[in-house]
Amino acid sequence: MKKLSGRLGRKSLVAAALGSAALLFGGPTLANHAWGTYHWSRTSAQITPPVGDNVSSQWDSYLVTAVADWNQSIYIESPLVAGQSNPRNCRPTAGRIEVCNHTYGNNGWLGIAQIWLSGGHIVQGVTKVNDTYFNTSTYNTPAWRAAVMCQELGHDYGLGHQDEDFSTDATTSCMEYTSVPAGNEHPDAHDYEQLELIYAHSHSTSSSSTTSQVGAGNSPADWGRPVAFLRDGRPNVYIREISPGLRVVTHVTWAMGEGPRGRH
Numbered sequence: 001m002k003k004l005s006g007r008l009g010r011k012s013l014v015a016a017a018l019g020s021a022a023l024l025f026g027g028p029t030l031a032n033h034a035w036g037t038y039h040w041s042r043t044s045a046q047i048t049p050p051v052g053d054n055v056s057s058q059w060d061s062y063l064v065t066a067v068a069d070w071n072q073s074i075y076i077e078s079p080l081v082a083g084q085s086n087p088r089n090c091r092p093t094a095g096r097i098e099v100c101n102h103t104y105g106n107n108g109w110l111g112i113a114q115i116w117l118s119g120g121h122i123v124q125g126v127t128k129v130n131d132t133y134f135n136t137s138t139y140n141t142p143a144w145r146a147a148v149m150c151q152e153l154g155h156d157y158g159l160g161h162q163d164e165d166f167s168t169d170a171t172t173s174c175m176e177y178t179s180v181p182a183g184n185e186h187p188d189a190h191d192y193e194q195l196e197l198i199y200a201h202s203h204s205t206s207s208s209s210t211t212s213q214v215g216a217g218n219s220p221a222d223w224g225r226p227v228a229f230l231r232d233g234r235p236n237v238y239i240r241e242i243s244p245g246l247r248v249v250t251h252v253t254w255a256m257g258e259g260p261r262g263r264h
Helices: 002-025 057-070 142-156 189-198
Strands: 051-054 080-082 097-102 109-118 121-130 225-229 235-243 246-254
Parallel strands (some): 051 080
Antiparallel strands (some): 235 246
């Protein structure tokens, strides 16, 4: 409880500072960037879905850092544990977030986050980072690796993007699309505030635990129908209905200039 109180105090100071700045300068408050209404069921002080480490040594430090960063939220305390998935297919595990890297192919994406929804809540999640691109000189940098790992894991907790314009660098958050990721390798204060809003309510019991491994593929053909698009028309969120009450939602981070064009 000491840990929770300390974090709450820090976040309250940040929120007060931002609120004071808005009053002083007359500026707008930061926009909501929840990923829809997607969230884990919280039945205690914090959500604790274990994060499964299925990544290679080249990615380990980035995963460790991302998990530690998101655990700075007063509502998240995810232990980093041994993975239970084969990185090649990165199948989900009920109640956990499995994180994998592999050479998934020239399919256009740097990373994907997938969540399975049952009973209105996230019941399992997956993050994948694509070494086909991260093995190239463009993306084989600490900034790109850290930013994408942080962002995909943030999606698995229910966060969307703060900004989706690749030509700008509007924040210091990893939850931003930018072509220059240096300085955007970690969450910022607004990410933590958004998580406080998402997880402010608790539940008396856990939601349905119906799960499935369907929908964990690596291409749009596996992800279902596109439901959200970038301003250039590229779809970046897909939903696949698996069975009544069970669906998988995929958030894709395309490599620069990659991905299908146009709404369809």
